[in-house]
Amino acid sequence: MSINFARARETMVEQQVRPWDVLDVRVLDILARLPREAFVADALRGLAYADTELPLGHGEVMMKPVMEGRALQALLPAAHESVLEIGTGSAYLTACLAQLAREVVSIERHADLAEATQGRLAVQGIGNAQVRTADALAWNPGRTFDVICVTGAVDAIPARFVEWLTPNGRMFAVRGRAPAMEAVLVHRTVNGSRVESLFETDLPYLVGAEPAPTFTL
Template sequence: MTFDYAKARETMVEQQIRPWEVLDPRVLEVLARLPREAFVAERHRALAYADLELPLGHGETMLKPVLEGRALQALALEGSESVLEIGTGSGFLTACLATLSREATSLERHADLADAARGRLQSQGLGNVEVATADAFVWEPGRQFDAICVTGAVDAVPSRFVGWLRPGGRMFVVHGRVPAMEAALLRNDVNGHRIESLFETELPYLAGAEPRPEFKF
Protein backbone atom coordinates (compact mmCIF):
# COMPACT_ATOMS: atom_id res chain seq x y z
CA MET A 1 0.00 0.00 0.00
CA THR A 2 1.50 3.34 -1.05
CA PHE A 3 1.10 6.39 1.17
CA ASP A 4 -1.12 9.08 -0.35
CA TYR A 5 0.96 12.20 0.24
CA ALA A 6 -1.38 14.41 -1.81
CA LYS A 7 -4.30 13.43 0.41
CA ALA A 8 -2.18 13.96 3.55
CA ARG A 9 -1.19 17.42 2.26
CA GLU A 10 -4.82 18.35 1.67
CA THR A 11 -5.80 17.09 5.14
CA MET A 12 -2.95 19.08 6.74
CA VAL A 13 -4.14 22.30 5.10
CA GLU A 14 -7.84 21.77 5.90
CA GLN A 15 -7.59 20.25 9.38
CA GLN A 16 -4.43 21.86 10.83
CA ILE A 17 -3.55 25.06 8.95
CA ARG A 18 -6.98 26.65 8.29
CA PRO A 19 -8.36 26.05 11.82
CA TRP A 20 -5.32 27.95 13.14
CA GLU A 21 -6.59 31.03 11.30
CA VAL A 22 -4.19 30.78 8.36
CA LEU A 23 -6.45 32.06 5.60
CA ASP A 24 -4.04 33.84 3.22
CA PRO A 25 -4.75 32.21 -0.19
CA ARG A 26 -1.10 32.44 -1.35
CA VAL A 27 0.14 30.73 1.82
CA LEU A 28 -2.51 27.99 1.62
CA GLU A 29 -1.69 27.40 -2.06
CA VAL A 30 2.05 26.96 -1.46
CA LEU A 31 1.47 24.64 1.52
CA ALA A 32 -1.01 22.60 -0.55
CA ARG A 33 1.44 22.32 -3.45
CA LEU A 34 4.98 21.88 -2.07
CA PRO A 35 5.79 18.25 -1.20
CA ARG A 36 6.72 18.45 2.49
CA GLU A 37 7.65 14.76 2.43
CA ALA A 38 10.57 15.59 0.08
CA PHE A 39 12.15 17.62 2.92
CA VAL A 40 11.84 14.92 5.57
CA ALA A 41 14.23 12.02 6.29
CA GLU A 42 13.05 8.73 4.74
CA ARG A 43 12.22 7.20 8.12
CA HIS A 44 9.92 10.12 9.00
CA ARG A 45 8.14 10.51 5.65
CA ALA A 46 4.85 9.06 6.88
CA LEU A 47 4.84 11.79 9.57
CA ALA A 48 5.60 14.65 7.16
CA TYR A 49 2.08 16.07 7.49
CA ALA A 50 1.50 15.32 11.17
CA ASP A 51 1.14 18.08 13.79
CA LEU A 52 4.63 17.36 15.10
CA GLU A 53 8.14 18.81 15.29
CA LEU A 54 10.30 16.27 13.43
CA PRO A 55 13.97 15.65 14.39
CA LEU A 56 16.65 16.78 11.91
CA GLY A 57 19.88 15.96 13.75
CA HIS A 58 22.16 18.13 15.95
CA GLY A 59 19.20 18.53 18.30
CA GLU A 60 17.40 20.59 15.63
CA THR A 61 13.76 20.04 14.70
CA MET A 62 11.46 20.86 11.81
CA LEU A 63 8.74 23.34 12.74
CA LYS A 64 5.14 22.14 13.02
CA PRO A 65 3.10 22.86 9.86
CA VAL A 66 0.78 25.24 11.74
CA LEU A 67 3.71 27.37 12.91
CA GLU A 68 5.11 27.48 9.37
CA GLY A 69 1.69 28.60 8.11
CA ARG A 70 1.35 31.33 10.73
CA ALA A 71 4.89 32.61 10.08
CA LEU A 72 4.29 32.81 6.32
CA GLN A 73 0.95 34.56 6.80
CA ALA A 74 2.45 37.10 9.23
CA LEU A 75 5.19 38.05 6.75
CA ALA A 76 2.52 38.69 4.07
CA LEU A 77 4.91 38.23 1.14
CA GLU A 78 3.67 39.54 -2.20
CA GLY A 79 6.37 38.19 -4.52
CA SER A 80 8.67 41.20 -4.85
CA GLU A 81 10.60 40.85 -1.58
CA SER A 82 14.10 39.75 -0.70
CA VAL A 83 13.84 37.45 2.32
CA LEU A 84 16.33 36.21 4.90
CA GLU A 85 15.68 33.03 6.87
CA ILE A 86 17.73 32.42 10.01
CA GLY A 87 17.87 28.65 10.52
CA THR A 88 17.37 26.59 7.36
CA GLY A 89 16.73 23.24 9.02
CA SER A 90 15.05 20.88 6.55
CA GLY A 91 14.69 23.57 3.87
CA PHE A 92 10.90 23.25 3.66
CA LEU A 93 10.09 26.68 5.07
CA THR A 94 12.94 28.01 2.92
CA ALA A 95 11.17 26.60 -0.14
CA CYS A 96 7.91 28.27 0.90
CA LEU A 97 9.66 31.61 1.44
CA ALA A 98 11.44 31.36 -1.93
CA THR A 99 8.20 30.49 -3.72
CA LEU A 100 6.39 33.46 -2.18
CA SER A 101 9.16 36.04 -2.70
CA ARG A 102 11.54 37.36 -5.35
CA GLU A 103 14.63 35.86 -3.71
CA ALA A 104 15.55 34.13 -0.47
CA THR A 105 18.76 33.69 1.51
CA SER A 106 18.89 31.16 4.33
CA LEU A 107 21.50 30.62 7.05
CA GLU A 108 22.30 27.21 8.54
CA ARG A 109 25.08 26.55 11.08
CA HIS A 110 25.38 22.84 10.35
CA ALA A 111 27.08 22.06 7.03
CA ASP A 112 25.33 18.69 6.57
CA LEU A 113 21.87 20.22 7.09
CA ALA A 114 22.76 23.07 4.72
CA ASP A 115 23.96 20.62 2.04
CA ALA A 116 20.83 18.46 2.37
CA ALA A 117 18.58 21.53 2.15
CA ARG A 118 20.39 22.78 -0.98
CA GLY A 119 19.80 19.43 -2.68
CA ARG A 120 16.11 19.41 -1.76
CA LEU A 121 15.60 22.98 -2.98
CA GLN A 122 17.34 22.21 -6.27
CA SER A 123 15.19 19.11 -6.74
CA GLN A 124 12.13 21.38 -6.51
CA GLY A 125 13.56 23.63 -9.24
CA LEU A 126 13.93 26.65 -6.97
CA GLY A 127 16.70 28.80 -8.42
CA ASN A 128 16.01 32.01 -6.47
CA VAL A 129 17.34 30.78 -3.14
CA GLU A 130 20.81 30.58 -1.58
CA VAL A 131 21.67 28.54 1.52
CA ALA A 132 24.75 29.82 3.35
CA THR A 133 26.56 27.70 5.94
CA ALA A 134 26.97 30.38 8.60
CA ASP A 135 26.28 31.42 12.18
CA ALA A 136 23.85 34.36 12.27
CA PHE A 137 25.86 35.96 15.09
CA VAL A 138 29.03 36.06 12.99
CA TRP A 139 27.69 36.40 9.42
CA GLU A 140 27.60 39.82 7.76
CA PRO A 141 25.23 40.18 4.80
CA GLY A 142 26.43 43.58 3.60
CA ARG A 143 22.83 44.36 2.64
CA GLN A 144 19.32 44.61 4.03
CA PHE A 145 16.18 42.54 3.47
CA ASP A 146 12.46 43.23 3.10
CA ALA A 147 11.51 40.34 5.39
CA ILE A 148 13.26 38.09 7.91
CA CYS A 149 11.99 34.79 9.31
CA VAL A 150 13.72 33.50 12.46
CA THR A 151 13.05 29.79 12.96
CA GLY A 152 14.44 29.48 16.51
CA ALA A 153 13.41 31.41 19.61
CA VAL A 154 15.40 34.34 21.01
CA ASP A 155 15.39 35.61 24.58
CA ALA A 156 15.45 39.19 23.24
CA VAL A 157 15.41 40.21 19.57
CA PRO A 158 19.07 40.75 18.55
CA SER A 159 19.77 44.29 17.35
CA ARG A 160 21.91 42.91 14.51
CA PHE A 161 18.83 41.15 13.08
CA VAL A 162 16.82 44.39 13.26
CA GLY A 163 19.68 46.18 11.47
CA TRP A 164 19.30 43.77 8.54
CA LEU A 165 15.74 44.97 7.88
CA ARG A 166 15.06 47.60 5.25
CA PRO A 167 12.90 50.56 6.28
CA GLY A 168 9.35 49.22 6.17
CA GLY A 169 10.62 45.65 6.53
CA ARG A 170 9.15 43.03 8.86
CA MET A 171 10.46 40.10 10.88
CA PHE A 172 8.71 37.02 12.23
CA VAL A 173 10.34 35.98 15.50
CA VAL A 174 9.51 33.99 18.64
CA HIS A 175 10.87 35.71 21.74
CA GLY A 176 10.81 35.57 25.53
CA ARG A 177 10.99 32.73 28.02
CA VAL A 178 8.68 29.85 28.85
CA PRO A 179 5.90 30.13 29.98
CA ALA A 180 5.62 33.60 28.41
CA MET A 181 7.22 32.92 25.01
CA GLU A 182 5.36 34.50 22.10
CA ALA A 183 5.47 34.77 18.34
CA ALA A 184 5.61 38.35 17.11
CA LEU A 185 5.90 40.46 14.00
CA LEU A 186 8.52 43.20 14.27
CA ARG A 187 8.06 46.12 11.86
CA ASN A 188 10.92 48.46 11.03
CA ASP A 189 8.98 51.71 10.81
CA VAL A 190 10.22 55.25 10.16
CA ASN A 191 10.17 56.10 13.86
CA GLY A 192 11.92 52.91 14.92
CA HIS A 193 10.75 49.34 15.22
CA ARG A 194 7.56 48.16 16.87
CA ILE A 195 6.55 44.66 17.88
CA GLU A 196 3.07 43.23 17.38
CA SER A 197 2.26 40.14 19.45
CA LEU A 198 0.71 37.34 17.38
CA PHE A 199 0.22 34.25 19.58
CA GLU A 200 1.81 32.25 22.38
CA THR A 201 4.01 29.31 21.45
CA GLU A 202 7.22 27.51 22.45
CA LEU A 203 10.33 26.92 20.35
CA PRO A 204 13.87 25.77 21.10
CA TYR A 205 16.30 28.70 21.26
CA LEU A 206 18.42 29.71 18.30
CA ALA A 207 22.07 28.94 19.15
CA GLY A 208 23.54 32.12 20.60
CA ALA A 209 20.16 33.65 21.48
CA GLU A 210 19.46 31.77 24.72
CA PRO A 211 18.87 33.58 28.03
CA ARG A 212 22.08 34.39 29.84
CA PRO A 213 22.57 32.24 32.94
CA GLU A 214 21.61 34.08 36.10
CA PHE A 215 24.18 33.93 38.87
CA LYS A 216 22.72 33.27 42.27
CA PHE A 217 24.73 33.94 45.41
Protein backbone atom coordinates (compact mmCIF):
# COMPACT_ATOMS: atom_id res chain seq x y z
CA MET A 1 0.00 0.00 0.00
CA SER A 2 1.43 3.36 -1.01
CA ILE A 3 1.58 6.14 1.54
CA ASN A 4 0.09 9.56 0.87
CA PHE A 5 3.05 11.56 2.22
CA ALA A 6 1.37 14.91 1.54
CA ARG A 7 -1.57 13.89 3.73
CA ALA A 8 0.80 12.48 6.38
CA ARG A 9 2.70 15.78 6.37
CA GLU A 10 -0.50 17.75 6.88
CA THR A 11 -1.57 15.45 9.71
CA MET A 12 1.86 15.81 11.38
CA VAL A 13 1.53 19.58 11.37
CA GLU A 14 -2.07 19.73 12.53
CA GLN A 15 -2.13 16.88 15.06
CA GLN A 16 1.43 16.83 16.43
CA VAL A 17 3.26 20.10 15.91
CA ARG A 18 0.56 22.77 16.19
CA PRO A 19 -0.95 21.33 19.42
CA TRP A 20 2.51 21.65 20.98
CA ASP A 21 2.19 25.44 20.62
CA VAL A 22 4.26 25.70 17.45
CA LEU A 23 2.25 28.49 15.87
CA ASP A 24 4.74 30.55 13.87
CA VAL A 25 3.47 30.69 10.28
CA ARG A 26 6.95 30.43 8.73
CA VAL A 27 7.81 27.32 10.72
CA LEU A 28 4.49 25.62 10.00
CA ASP A 29 4.81 26.44 6.30
CA ILE A 30 8.26 24.82 6.09
CA LEU A 31 7.14 21.72 7.95
CA ALA A 32 4.11 21.46 5.65
CA ARG A 33 6.22 21.75 2.48
CA LEU A 34 9.50 19.93 3.12
CA PRO A 35 9.32 16.18 2.40
CA ARG A 36 10.50 14.63 5.66
CA GLU A 37 10.42 11.18 4.07
CA ALA A 38 13.32 12.23 1.80
CA PHE A 39 15.59 12.51 4.86
CA VAL A 40 15.12 9.04 6.35
CA ALA A 41 16.32 5.60 5.27
CA ASP A 42 14.07 3.79 2.80
CA ALA A 43 13.14 1.19 5.41
CA LEU A 44 11.82 3.94 7.71
CA ARG A 45 9.93 6.07 5.19
CA GLY A 46 6.63 4.77 6.51
CA LEU A 47 7.49 6.25 9.91
CA ALA A 48 8.74 9.61 8.60
CA TYR A 49 5.76 11.48 10.06
CA ALA A 50 5.26 9.43 13.22
CA ASP A 51 5.49 11.02 16.65
CA THR A 52 8.71 9.20 17.48
CA GLU A 53 12.49 9.44 17.22
CA LEU A 54 13.99 7.51 14.30
CA PRO A 55 17.38 5.74 14.42
CA LEU A 56 20.11 7.07 12.11
CA GLY A 57 23.03 4.83 13.06
CA HIS A 58 25.99 5.42 15.39
CA GLY A 59 23.51 5.84 18.24
CA GLU A 60 22.10 9.02 16.69
CA VAL A 61 18.39 9.70 16.22
CA MET A 62 16.18 11.98 14.19
CA MET A 63 14.24 14.11 16.66
CA LYS A 64 10.47 13.92 16.89
CA PRO A 65 8.65 16.40 14.62
CA VAL A 66 7.38 18.31 17.65
CA MET A 67 10.94 18.81 18.92
CA GLU A 68 12.09 20.06 15.55
CA GLY A 69 9.15 22.44 15.40
CA ARG A 70 9.80 23.79 18.89
CA ALA A 71 13.52 24.27 18.15
CA LEU A 72 12.78 26.14 14.93
CA GLN A 73 10.21 28.38 16.60
CA ALA A 74 12.55 29.14 19.52
CA LEU A 75 15.41 30.13 17.21
CA LEU A 76 13.51 31.65 14.27
CA PRO A 77 16.55 32.55 12.15
CA ALA A 78 16.01 35.63 10.00
CA ALA A 79 16.84 35.77 6.30
CA HIS A 80 20.08 37.69 6.96
CA GLU A 81 21.36 35.43 9.76
CA SER A 82 23.96 32.66 9.87
CA VAL A 83 23.30 29.34 11.61
CA LEU A 84 25.58 26.69 13.08
CA GLU A 85 23.97 23.30 13.59
CA ILE A 86 25.84 20.94 15.91
CA GLY A 87 24.86 17.42 14.87
CA THR A 88 23.53 17.15 11.32
CA GLY A 89 21.85 13.79 11.82
CA SER A 90 19.38 13.27 8.97
CA ALA A 91 19.78 16.88 7.66
CA TYR A 92 16.03 17.44 7.87
CA LEU A 93 16.42 20.12 10.51
CA THR A 94 19.38 21.47 8.52
CA ALA A 95 17.08 21.90 5.53
CA CYS A 96 14.41 23.58 7.65
CA LEU A 97 16.95 26.04 9.08
CA ALA A 98 18.27 26.77 5.60
CA GLN A 99 14.77 27.77 4.48
CA LEU A 100 14.77 30.50 7.12
CA ALA A 101 18.40 31.68 7.28
CA ARG A 102 21.03 33.13 4.97
CA GLU A 103 23.40 30.22 5.49
CA VAL A 104 23.74 27.07 7.57
CA VAL A 105 26.98 25.37 8.55
CA SER A 106 26.24 21.95 9.98
CA ILE A 107 28.81 19.67 11.59
CA GLU A 108 28.45 15.91 11.84
CA ARG A 109 30.82 13.65 13.75
CA HIS A 110 30.36 10.64 11.45
CA ALA A 111 31.69 10.93 7.90
CA ASP A 112 29.18 8.48 6.38
CA LEU A 113 26.23 10.45 7.77
CA ALA A 114 27.77 13.75 6.65
CA GLU A 115 28.23 12.47 3.11
CA ALA A 116 24.69 11.12 2.88
CA THR A 117 23.14 14.30 4.23
CA GLN A 118 24.96 16.58 1.79
CA GLY A 119 23.42 14.52 -0.98
CA ARG A 120 19.93 14.84 0.47
CA LEU A 121 20.26 18.61 0.67
CA ALA A 122 21.40 18.74 -2.96
CA VAL A 123 18.40 16.69 -4.11
CA GLN A 124 16.10 19.21 -2.40
CA GLY A 125 17.88 22.11 -4.15
CA ILE A 126 19.18 23.57 -0.88
CA GLY A 127 22.42 25.36 -1.72
CA ASN A 128 22.89 27.58 1.33
CA ALA A 129 23.73 24.72 3.73
CA GLN A 130 27.06 22.93 3.98
CA VAL A 131 27.85 19.85 6.04
CA ARG A 132 31.31 19.32 7.54
CA THR A 133 32.69 16.27 9.30
CA ALA A 134 33.87 17.43 12.72
CA ASP A 135 33.60 16.81 16.45
CA ALA A 136 32.04 19.89 18.03
CA LEU A 137 34.01 19.42 21.24
CA ALA A 138 37.34 19.61 19.38
CA TRP A 139 36.47 21.75 16.33
CA ASN A 140 37.07 25.48 15.99
CA PRO A 141 34.92 27.32 13.44
CA GLY A 142 37.15 30.41 13.40
CA ARG A 143 34.06 32.61 13.30
CA THR A 144 30.80 33.33 15.10
CA PHE A 145 27.16 32.68 14.23
CA ASP A 146 23.88 34.46 14.90
CA VAL A 147 22.10 31.21 15.72
CA ILE A 148 23.28 27.83 17.02
CA CYS A 149 21.13 24.70 17.16
CA VAL A 150 22.46 21.77 19.21
CA THR A 151 20.64 18.58 18.23
CA GLY A 152 22.04 16.30 20.94
CA ALA A 153 21.76 16.71 24.69
CA VAL A 154 24.60 17.94 26.90
CA ASP A 155 25.08 17.47 30.62
CA ALA A 156 26.15 21.14 30.78
CA ILE A 157 26.40 23.60 27.91
CA PRO A 158 30.06 23.88 26.83
CA ALA A 159 31.45 27.41 27.15
CA ARG A 160 32.94 27.08 23.66
CA PHE A 161 29.45 26.85 22.16
CA VAL A 162 28.44 30.15 23.77
CA GLU A 163 31.65 31.78 22.53
CA TRP A 164 30.65 30.91 18.96
CA LEU A 165 27.58 33.14 19.22
CA THR A 166 27.62 36.70 17.95
CA PRO A 167 26.60 39.41 20.44
CA ASN A 168 22.83 39.06 20.90
CA GLY A 169 22.97 35.64 19.25
CA ARG A 170 20.93 32.70 20.54
CA MET A 171 21.35 28.96 20.91
CA PHE A 172 18.88 26.11 21.32
CA ALA A 173 20.15 23.24 23.47
CA VAL A 174 18.91 20.42 25.67
CA ARG A 175 20.77 20.04 28.95
CA GLY A 176 20.66 17.96 32.10
CA ARG A 177 20.09 14.32 32.91
CA ALA A 178 17.42 11.92 31.77
CA PRO A 179 14.54 11.61 32.17
CA ALA A 180 14.02 15.27 33.11
CA MET A 181 16.19 17.20 30.68
CA GLU A 182 15.48 20.85 29.93
CA ALA A 183 15.34 22.53 26.53
CA VAL A 184 16.74 26.04 26.80
CA LEU A 185 17.45 29.10 24.71
CA VAL A 186 20.81 30.67 25.53
CA HIS A 187 21.14 34.38 24.73
CA ARG A 188 24.63 35.84 24.28
CA THR A 189 24.78 39.16 26.16
CA VAL A 190 27.34 41.90 26.66
CA ASN A 191 28.23 40.47 30.06
CA GLY A 192 28.13 36.78 29.17
CA SER A 193 24.93 34.82 28.61
CA ARG A 194 21.35 34.47 29.80
CA VAL A 195 19.44 31.17 29.81
CA GLU A 196 15.72 30.96 29.07
CA SER A 197 13.96 27.73 30.03
CA LEU A 198 11.62 26.39 27.32
CA PHE A 199 10.27 22.93 28.22
CA GLU A 200 11.18 19.53 29.65
CA THR A 201 12.20 16.77 27.26
CA ASP A 202 14.62 13.89 26.76
CA LEU A 203 17.26 13.44 24.05
CA PRO A 204 20.34 11.25 23.45
CA TYR A 205 23.62 12.94 24.37
CA LEU A 206 26.20 14.35 22.02
CA VAL A 207 29.22 12.05 22.14
CA GLY A 208 31.57 13.44 24.76
CA ALA A 209 28.93 15.64 26.38
CA GLU A 210 27.45 12.96 28.63
CA PRO A 211 27.53 13.23 32.43
CA ALA A 212 30.73 11.95 34.00
CA PRO A 213 30.27 8.45 35.43
CA THR A 214 29.53 8.38 39.13
CA PHE A 215 30.75 5.62 41.38
CA THR A 216 29.00 4.54 44.54
CA LEU A 217 30.28 2.21 47.22
